[in-house]
Amino acid sequence: MPQPRKRATVHDIAAAAGVSRGTVSRVLNGGYVSTEARAAIEAAITEVGYVPNTAARTLKMRRSQAVGFVALEPHSLFLDDPNIGAIMLGANAALSLADHQMVSLVVESARDTERVGRYLSGGFVDGAIVVSARTHDPIIKMISDLRLPAAFVGHPPDLDQNIPYVGIDNVGSARTVTERLLATGRRRVGMIAAALDRDSGIDRLTGFRAALGDRFDADLVADVPHYDYGSGVKGMRLLLERDPTIDGVFAASDAIAAGALEALREAGRSVPREVGIVGFDDSTWAVRTQPQLSTVHQPAKEIGSCAAQLILRQLSGEQITPEGQLLPTPIIWRDSA
Known part of the structure; x- marks a missing residue:
């Protein structure tokens, strides 16, 4: 049985380069x-096949x-909602440029919350990006208690004011797109409202109501x-049962709007x-539907x-202001309305 190759060390590089x-x-x-010493050392690193011992460096x-x-x-939402994937890709690209690894942690149940809580408190990550936290979510308190460098996507009302966040104006965006829908002459306009246990869902309903x-x-x-x-299909069927004369719909996401289109075809x-019908996100769903959203x-x-x-700014020692x-979020107008 072949023996594993011995890991090259700093001593091996020094011997090959002829330096200390x-x-x-x-x-x-x-x-x-x-310049001469650096060139010799870089050539020696290639020659001996040196790979940095990241575990030792971490310790x-x-x-x-x-x-x-x-x-x-x-x-299941990771497959249906392209937004989460896009947020993840954007975060990973920025972290990769800074030579940081991203670790994906999905929380779907109370057991997941406990497991992820142990992981976060165990020192396995230097910080956490949190997506879709609900009001009174234990993850918020956990991160606050750990004083872990963190950033939230969205802003639950009970978010610790010392934790920064990034997001969009869900209220204003929902109001604007609903007003644009109303301007097409629709008289009986409904909404398929999702995720009313978090800020994005509540805020989109608030904007719809204001419009x-x-x-x-x-x-x-x-x-x-x-x-x-699936929520879009169910929600649209419910609206049609309540009022068959409905002539306008604001769907709280593009995936929901795509499901609503299916129910309307039925x-x-x-x-x-x-x-x-209008959606929200301008995700890949928006251009895959007929008509486009x-x-x-x-x-x-x-x-x-x-x-x-x-x-990354927090990890570098920078004091981040608590403002979000x-x-x-521009409106993209296509054929569905």
Whole structure:
């Protein structure tokens, strides 16, 4: 049985380069050496196949060089909601540029919360990006108690004011896209409202209600649990049962809007001739549907990147002001309304 190859050390580099171990250490730690010595050491590193011992470095620095991406959503939503994936990719790109690893942690149950809590408190990550935290979520208290460098995507009302966050103006965006829908002449406009246990869901319903004013009808709000396709189908069927004359719908996400389109096709309703529908996110769902969705553009990758930068700034010792960072959300108007 072949024996595993012995790991090359700093001594091996020094011997191959003909320099002292201290000179090699200065190069590996970013210190100054002569151009000739640096060239010799870099050639020796290639020759001996040296790979830095990150485990030893972690113990010395008391840093893991890892950041947790904590998503408080059902596992199935990762397949249905492109936004979470885009936020994750944006965060990972920013962390990778800073030579940090991202660790994905999905929280779907109380047991998951306990498991992730043990992981966060065990020193396995240097910070945490938290997506979709609910009001009174134990993860918020846990991170606050640990004083772990953190950044939230969105802003639950009970969020510790010392923890920074990045997000969008859900109220204003929902109001604007609903007003644009109303301007097309729709008279009976409903909403498929999702995730009313967190800030994004509540805020989008608030914006919808503000746009309608006196015309708001609580019976034309279908409350569904998640931002997913199946919730859109169920929510649209419920609205049609409550009022078959409904002629406009604001769906709280593009995935929900796609499901609503399916339910409208089942019912023989033409979009946009008989029913106008708008979504939220400008995700891949928006351009995969027929007709394509009018929607609110949510800069998901930029949100993820900004959240990661907030973590990195804290890890560098910078004092972050508690004010949140809100990114712009233009309306993208297509054929569904």
